[in-house]
Amino acid sequence: MFRGRPRHRTYLLMPHLPASIVPTLLPFAPLFTAPTWRHVQVLLTGTLLAQGPRTVAAALRVMGLGHAPRFERYHRVLSRGRWSGVQGSQILLGLLIALLPPGWPLLIVVDETLERRKGARIAAKGMYRDAVRSSKSRVVTCLGLQWICMALIVPLPWSRRPWALPFLTLLAPSQRANVAAGKAHRTVIDWTLVMVRLVARGLTRRRWVLVGDGSYSCVRLGWECLSAQAALISRLRLDARLFGPPAPVPPGRRGPKPKKGPPLAKLATRLEEARTHGTETTVQWYRGETKTLRLLSGVCLWHTPGWPPLPIRWVLVVDPADPLAAEAFFTTDLTVPSVRVIEWFVLRWSIEVTFAEVRRHLGVETQRQWAAKAIARTTPALLALFSIVCLMVHRLREHWASLPRSTAWYFKPQATFSDCLALVRRTIWAEGNYVNSLADQDQVVISRPAWERVLAQLAATA
Structure with a gap:
């Protein structure tokens, strides 16, 4: 399914890896040379067994290599090793897609997360809003690294809710860091466009859905998803500039053809219409619960200056039990039912659970690398390890009942x-x-x- 240039070599597995989980790791062996692959297995096993900070030193200690004379070779796997994390993400995505049951849509969630790090030698750091510590009334900023992560929504047999399994994570350096390095600054949307192209390169002619929060509500990203055979689902501002279809052009009329029709009423002015004439629907809500909502939907053109109008299906959602609660969502796939738009967006919350789990159990924010290449590789590797653990457990079917x-x-x-x-x-x-x-x-x-x-x-x- 994915294109790459694997190296054909003979790879040996270390004796501390159980035979039941070896098949999960073998697809990644062609990414490395034979000596580096042996070091990778030691680091991966040590990271799984270690408790507390997930440093290279902690992984070596738990593997009984605390007195290894050439310990620097394990550090060089991250700081100097010649292997591609992008190719690894393509392999991991292919393994995760194999877990999807028949008929389950290919849902990919994108979101950014903050790794709290400080230090003079960490060049890509910046000041960001800390979503974990902030609230509606109080904004907390923190010094750290901003990561953009893509995860596949997968229903797993040992859980009632689908999980978000990360497969691709990129570092988004701050604007101050890019200016200091003399590089053009890339926003979150810019990096997301790169990630969409990487995913589309592997998923040839396969339809998929990208789900993001309000930060990814962008006409530019919507057009990129359409060109990548994908549909975008995100929030929509209640004051978004929506237009009807352009009127037919009379025969023989010269000049540029209109790209949009007359402006439509703002969604903020249609809340009462949604409460009175909206379709009452029961949707799958957070925590596996069901919720009754009223939905008002339509198809129109969303326009942002500088870009062609984007055809979307908008969904206005009101809660009969809460008169003040009203939200709007959109999708670039005009054939998706309104209920599916809401339910697929609700599944986005699983990635927030994943971020919390990798901090608590896999030591994200405890690593201590200073080299730029090691920093750019360690956090994506720990996030990918979350998915690799799930792949390992999926092979241990006899333990699901007592998990x-x-x-x-x-x-x-x-x-x-x-x-x-x-x-x-x-x-x-x-x-x-x-x-x-x-x-x-x-x-x-x-x-x-x-x-x-x-x-x-x-x-x-x-």
Whole structure:
């Protein structure tokens, strides 16, 4: 499905990788040389097993390589290694698409996230709004790095809600950093256009949907999605400039043809119409709940100065239980029903859960690289590791029923990412260290180096 230039070599897997999760990693082997691939496996396994900060040093310690004389080779995988993260994202997207059930749409969510980092040697940092700490009445700004992430919405058998599995993440340097480096500044939309082209290059002639919040409500992005065989779904301002179709041009009339018709009423003035004449519909809402809303929809042209009018389907949403709640959404696919527009936009929230999980369980914001190439690679790799863990768990079908780790005082109805990570860790520890034990023995045989690794991990502070 994806085009690339894999290197044909013989790759060996390290002995600490269990056979049950090896097939998940083998598709990424052609990205690296044979020595680098061995180092990548050590770093990946150590990152999964480590607790607390996810640094290269922490990964080496948990793998029993704290006294390795050539430890710098593992650092060079990120800072100097000649491998392509873009090709890796294409491979990962292909693996994730294989998880989609028949009939499930190809929904890709895009959103930006802030990695709180500071330091004189981190050139791409800037001051951004911290969405985690900010509220409607209080805006908190923070120094850090801005990342733009694309994730595929995938329904997983161990959860009632679909998950957002990241596959492509790019660093968006701040305007101040670009000016200091003498480079032209790229906005969030500029980087998103690049990512749309990268995804479209692999998904040849396959329809897909890009879902973003209000930051991606842009005519320019809408036209780019149409050229990439994609549909854009996002919020729409209630005062957006909407127009009807242009009137037919009389035969023989010379001059430029009109691109848009008469202006339409602002959506802000049609709220009462939506409450009285809107279609009452039950939609799938957040947390797996259902909600009754009134929808008013139509097809028109959305115009922004400097760009041709974009044909869209707008959906005005009002809540009968809350007279003050009103929102508008749009899609560039005029055939999508209004209910689907709302339900697909609701699925966008899964990426916010993913961002919280990678911070809590995979150590995003704890890495300490200073080299520009290592910074640009580490956070995308940790976000991709979230998806790789889900791919590993998907192969362990016999554990799905017992995946939620419930206790006597807490019943867990469905599994979360912490359960998935715990299963992968348990599999690595068990199959990687206890391979000499027989299934019918009461005692477990473990080697002295493996025993020391387990004790060191248990005794280390968080």
